[in-house]
Amino acid sequence: MLSIGDLSKRTGVKVPTIRYYEQMGLLAAAERSEGNQRRYARQDLERLAFIRHARDLGLDISAIRELIALSQHPHQPCGNVDRIAADHLKSVRDKIEKLKKLEEELERIVTRCDGDHSIEDCYVIRSLSDHGLCDSEH
Amino acid sequence: MLSIGDLSKRTGVKVPTIRYYEQMGLLAAAERSEGNQRRYARQDLERLAFIRHARDLGLDISAIRELIALSQHPHQPCGNVDRIAADHLKSVRDKIEKLKKLEEELERIVTRCDGDHSIEDCYVIRSLSDHGLCDSEH
DNA sequence: CTAGATATCTCCAGAGACTATAGGTTTGGA
DNA sequence: TCCAAACCTATAGTCTCTGGAGATATCTAG
Numbered sequence: 001m002l003s004i005g006d007l008s009k010r011t012g013v014k015v016p017t018i019r020y021y022e023q024m025g026l027l028a029a030a031e032r033s034e035g036n037q038r039r040y041a042r043q044d045l046e047r048l049a050f051i052r053h054a055r056d057l058g059l060d061i062s063a064i065r066e067l068i069a070l071s072q073h074p075h076q077p078c079g080n081v082d083r084i085a086a087d088h089l090k091s092v093r094d095k096i097e098k099l100k101k102l103e104e105e106l107e108r109i110v111t112r113c114d115g116d117h118s119i120e121d122c123y124v125i126r127s128l129s130d131h132g133l134c135d136s137e138h
Numbered sequence: 139m140l141s142i143g144d145l146s147k148r149t150g151v152k153v154p155t156i157r158y159y160e161q162m163g164l165l166a167a168a169e170r171s172e173g174n175q176r177r178y179a180r181q182d183l184e185r186l187a188f189i190r191h192a193r194d195l196g197l198d199i200s201a202i203r204e205l206i207a208l209s210q211h212p213h214q215p216c217g218n219v220d221r222i223a224a225d226h227l228k229s230v231r232d233k234i235e236k237l238k239k240l241e242e243e244l245e246r247i248v249t250r251c252d253g254d255h256s257i258e259d260c261y262v263i264r265s266l267s268d269h270g271l272c273d274s275e276h
Numbered sequence: 277c278t279a280g281a282t283a284t285c286t287c288c289a290g291a292g293a294c295t296a297t298a299g300g301t302t303t304g305g306a
Numbered sequence: 307t308c309c310a311a312a313c314c315t316a317t318a319g320t321c322t323c324t325g326g327a328g329a330t331a332t333c334t335a336g
Contacts, residue, residue, distance in 0.1 A: 003303090003312075003313080004312090004313075005311095005312060005313080014294085014295080015312090015313085016294075016295060016296080017293085017294065017295085019314095019315095020293075020294060020295090024293090033302080033303085033313095034302090035301070035302040035303070035313085035314090036301085036302080036313090036314065037301095037302065037303080037312085037313055037314070038313085038314090046267065049267070050266050050267050053265075053266050053267075054266050055293090057240055057243065057244060057266075058237075058240055060292075060293085061292075061293070067262075067263070067266065070257055070263075071257060071263050073257060074256060074257045074258035075256055075257070075258060076256065076257055077253075077254065077255065077256060077257070078251065078253060078254075078255055078256060078257045078259075078260035078262070078263070079253040079254070081251070081253075081257060081260050081262045081263055082248065082251045082252075082253035082260070082262060083253070084262075085244060085247055085248050085251070085262045086248050088244060089241065089244040089245060089248055092237055092240050092241050092244060093241060095237055096234060096237045096238060096241060099230055099233055099234045099237070100234060102195055102196055102230050103227065103230050103231060103234060105195065106195060106223060106226060106227040106230060107227060109223055110220065110223050110224050110227055113216060113219070113220045113223070114220075115215075115216060115217040115219075115220035115221070116215065116216075116217070117215065117216055118212060118213055118214065118215060118216060119208055119209060119211060119212050119213070119214055119215070119216045119219060120212035120213060121216075122216035122219050122220070124205075124216065124219045124220060124222075124223045125205070125208075125209050125216070125219055127191075128188050128191050128192050128195075128205065129184065129187070129188050129191075141283075141284080141332090142283090142284070142285095143282095143283060143284080152323085152324075153283090153284085154323075154324060154325075155322085155323060155324080157285095157286095158322075158323060158324090162322090171284095171331080171332090172331090173284085173285090173330075173331045173332070174284085174285065174330085174331080175283085175284055175285070175330095175331065175332080176284085176285090193322090198321080198322085199321080199322075
């Protein structure tokens with residue numbers, strides 16, 4: 001049996017975060033030692049690794065909760081699982097698109113500023129003040 | 139003079155958000171009507187548009203606070219302004235990089251799932267469970 | 277001028293996903 | 307056996323808003 005600290009070291013998830021996941025219902029309430037400390041078995045380690053991996057991929061807590069619930073019915077068809085992942089892929093793509101537009105605009109703003117003139121004339125400040133200087137909508 | 143609702147309509151910033159910006163020190167405390175309601179002048183409109191624009195670009199409140207402070211000394215050189223914008227550009231680029239890696243991995247996971255088999259065998263679930271199935275580090 | 281509708285005021289709580297602190301208890305090794 | 311490290315619970319804070327409650331102000335129609 002692993003202590004919460006052991007589990008933390010093995011998964012890279014911080015101790016308070018593990019307790020938080022338990023509170024949020026992603027991890028089952030752990031067994032306890034005689035002195036009331038949490039003790040974990042291998043399944044808990046796997047479950048936490050699953051959660052960690054899903055979080056790293058940017059899935060939010062409620063999506064993960066749903067995936068866990070689905071994974072406990074292994075003989076059902078996996079359409080919902082696929083949908084969750086595909087939806088998330090779409091939202092990641094949307095975010096990338098938005099950030100690329102930001103990148104372009106920031107680039108445009110920054111490259112017109114040599115950092116060596118007065119704030120009064122600074123393109124960065126002027127761009128922020130005047131939306132009309134933007135190329136694209138946002 | 140504009141009411142807070144007028145200002146909201148003109149800038150697209152919600153009323154409670156305007157009050158929040160005032161509380162955070164981005165907007166000066168507004169003048170008040172006899173009945174204690176906020177009244178805004180044209181400068182406030184411009185300032186709020188500046189804030190909105192900077193937020194749309196992803197700059198955080200403290201960066202905006204700093205930019206506003208700098209913009210009030212128009213005769214100083216603009217090196218710091220440039221630095222804030224350039225730092226932000228870098229962080230946007232970093233975010234894009236990370237998201238692209240996620241995109242790749244999610245794509246890989248999703249395309250191997252046809253949504254038409256059992257959860258037991260689902261590649262999405264298996265990928266999340268087993269980090270070893272990933273192509274790249276993350 | 278007054279009634280009623282709309283807008284505003286302040287204060288407080290909640291969102292999401294943690295993170296940190298305080299004050300106390302248990303555990304593991306020398 | 308003793309002590310430091312790890313653990314426990316409970317609570318509050320992070321960041322950027324957003325929404326609600328209950329009270330007050332302003333505007334419009336009659």
